[in-house]
Amino acid sequence: MKYFITLIVIASFGLIIYGFSLEENEQHLANKYIGSGTLGLFLIAMPLFLIKESKGKKMKDYMLTDENIRKMQGKSPKKSETQE
Template structure:
């Protein structure tokens, strides 16, 4: 596995563990555990995952440009026949 994949997995597991511990444990700082878990998911795990999945891909392939819309229409015509 690639290092960024491992880092993302560890951060994900740490965030989920923090959220679960905050929900299960009866301590004064339970809400902080849940908050840190959610912040970890959205500020660490999601950007790392997005970077890992989008690295090396061309964003123009996923945008609705005139050329891509024309390609989609041609594909629909070909599939209907």
């Protein structure tokens, strides 16, 4: 998976660079290459990378909840009113 993502990123950057290197009279074709490279990066490579890296992690640990804010401030968690 790691090598597949790397291959997509390299190919996308290659398309973008090739699109910028095309001559002025092929501007329409250059825009297609640049757009394809950008789509490859942001619609294929980035989601695959995020899925790969976030496997096995709890999303609750990364959310800004009242409990997590209190932990960051070093305060004890607030007791809920229903426990009294």
